[in-house]
Amino acid sequence: MAGTVLGVGAGVFILALLWVSVLLLCVLLSRASRMARFSVIFILLGALIITSVLLLFPRASEFPAPEVEVKIVDAFFIGRYVLLAFLSAVFLGGLFLVLTHHVLQPIYAKPLRSY
Incomplete structure (x- = not known):
């Protein structure tokens, strides 16, 4: 399992970065003017398309290479x-x-009123 962090590969981190940036952009655009608010829909659709492409076309093979026993x-x-x-x-x-x-x-005493 070379190239993994915490048992997951780089693709999970790419998807997480994609969705965090999309959600941040959506929050920023929610305060924009009327027409700019509607661009949130296109950003979400674009993120869904990118996510589906990354999930449906994986680069790794389905069958892992035979592992050689490694003594750690x-x-x-x-x-x-x-x-x-x-x-x-x-x-x-x-x-x-x-x-x-x-x-x-230190706790300072409050000044007394002197008339």
Whole structure:
């Protein structure tokens, strides 16, 4: 499964980018004048056509190539946990500093009215 992220290929990300941009464009055009609002219909139809073309004409073959057994070895196992421990310590230290700054924030007295 080369070229996949989180178990999905590039096509899913292309479709997600397409629909996010179409929805953003539709939201922006919803505040436009009367005639520009109707272009939302054409944008949605265009996105539907592009989506159907991308779904109906896949580039990958239906039958995957025979897989060769690959032994996966994590060579950076210890370094990853050292990095995780360091980042956790920095996060907890920063959280402690923010909370002490929040708790120790001075409260100023309101001025009295003097006539």
